[in-house]
Structure formats: structure tokens, C-alpha cells
Amino acid sequence: MTDDANETTVAGDAPPPGGFFTIVASRTAAMLRIPHVGWRGVLLLVLFAAIAWAASGIYKVGPDEQGVLLRFGRRVSTEPPGLHYRLPYPISTVYLPKVTNVNELRSNAMTQRPEAARQGAARDRGSRMLTGDENIVEADYSVLWKINDAGAFLFHVQDPEDMIRMVAETTVRAVIGRNPIQAVLSDRRQQIAVEVQDELQRLLDNYGVGILVIQVQLQRVDPPAAVIDAFKRTHTAATIRLSSTSVCFSVCMALSMSCERS
Numbered sequence: 001m002t003d004d005a006n007e008t009t010v011a012g013d014a015p016p017p018g019g020f021f022t023i024v025a026s027r028t029a030a031m032l033r034i035p036h037v038g039w040r041g042v043l044l045l046v047l048f049a050a051i052a053w054a055a056s057g058i059y060k061v062g063p064d065e066q067g068v069l070l071r072f073g074r075r076v077s078t079e080p081p082g083l084h085y086r087l088p089y090p091i092s093t094v095y096l097p098k099v100t101n102v103n104e105l106r107s108n109a110m111t112q113r114p115e116a117a118r119q120g121a122a123r124d125r126g127s128r129m130l131t132g133d134e135n136i137v138e139a140d141y142s143v144l145w146k147i148n149d150a151g152a153f154l155f156h157v158q159d160p161e162d163m164i165r166m167v168a169e170t171t172v173r174a175v176i177g178r179n180p181i182q183a184v185l186s187d188r189r190q191q192i193a194v195e196v197q198d199e200l201q202r203l204l205d206n207y208g209v210g211i212l213v214i215q216v217q218l219q220r221v222d223p224p225a226a227v228i229d230a231f232k233r234t235h236t237a238a239t240i241r242l243s244s245t246s247v248c249f250s251v252c253m254a255l256s257m258s259c260e261r262s
Helices: 002-013 020-032 039-055 114-127 150-155 160-176 181-185 189-207 225-261
Strands: 058-061 067-071 074-079 082-085 092-095 103-106 128-130 136-147 211-222
Touching (some): 067 150, 103 160, 136 160, 136 181, 136 189, 181 189, 189 211
Antiparallel strands (some): 058 082, 067 074, 067 092, 128 136
8 A cells, every 4th residue: 555655656746758848848837836737838838928029029110210220239220111120129129219300409508497597697608709800799599400310329429419519519609700790790690500500510420420400590699798789889880970971972962063053
């Protein structure tokens, strides 16, 4: 009787027939204590998990996006809109930045923040620029831009927007510094904005930022508040002198014609 019980126990502990995978499935089910699931059930669960993992590699790139594909952390390709497949995570990852959104960078963006009232003086000093004839103006501008190369935008520069801000300020200062104050304040403002856009785009291309500059707008260009009244008085005096000269010339012409008739 005891021998029969021992034989029964040994037979119950013996691994089920069917080879190595059968043994692994049976032991896994025993360790996980899955109730009423045999080794075939465990194999089905593993198969289902593998299929789900493989299917997670399917992704869609929207019409306003570019898909930047990384494999083991290295950029391998940039995908156009549509359905695509990649090796699932963690082998491959994909980034989907919006490339059709038009973004605006404003030189006076700090005035939109709550602490702007405490930093107004710093902002005024930051917007002051020197013209080609050594006059000082305060200039506010905006840059409209969008992503042109998603891979370069994401990985070539640590902070692309900060790069745009610094390069734009440098470019505006350089272009205004090549022009006299009269051109900056009046007749050549639009042409100066186009020059800034062209030079800004060239510099960003050299840095490989992956950005397309759509437009640069000079929104406000004025002398500093401390001298704007003096500038207006000078401009008014010049206008009065021109008017006086015109009046004197007209009077002289009238007297000359009167003498000739006499």
C-alpha cells in the first residue's frame, strides 16, 4: 500500500510528455498558479502577447506630421504621411511633430508674462538697437516660422526655439545697424524686414535647425521715449523750415513777375 502511494506520487510529479516547451509551459502555469489552464493555455497566452507586441509596431503619420523613426536611439529615417510599420518598442520609437503649424516668435514675448510689469525697464533696454548713423531706436519684431525638417528640428539643436530667438535678435540688430535711422523709421522698413528674413534663414540653415522662416515683421521701430519728443521737434522744425523756404520762394517769384509786368 505504501509502495503504491509512493508510485502514485512519483507519477504525479513526473513532467508531462511532449518535450521541452511542454515542460516549460507546465512549470510556468504551476508557478503562476493559473487555475484550470494547462500548458496549451499558457502557450496560447504567450502567442497572443507576441502578436500584440508585434502589432504595436503599426503607426500612422498624419497629414500635418512627419514621422521621425529611431532604432536603438539612432535616427534612421523620416517618414511621410500614411500608415507605416516599425519594430516595436523598445527596439524602435517614432516621434510625430507637427510640420504645418505656423509658430510666432515675438521679440517682446516677455510682456505677455505676469512678471512683465517688474521687468519693463529690462525689456526696453533689450529692444534698443544702434542704427548705421549711430542713432538709437527701440524695435519690436515677430518671426513666423514652421518646421521644415522634423529630424533636424528634434535632434540637431537642444532648444530650437531659443536658437531662433537668439539668431533673430542678432540678425535684426545687424541689419538695422547697416541702415540710417530715417530708413529704419520710414521708407525702407519693409525692405529691411525682407533682408532680416533672408539672412535669418541663411543662418538657421547653416546651423541645421530644420526651420523655414515664413515672414519677419517689424512691428514697432521708434526712437527711445526719452528722446522721441526731441526727435519730433527736430522733424517739425525741419518741416517748418522747408515750408518757409517754399513760401519765400513763392513770394520772390510773385514779386519778380510783378516787376517784369511793370
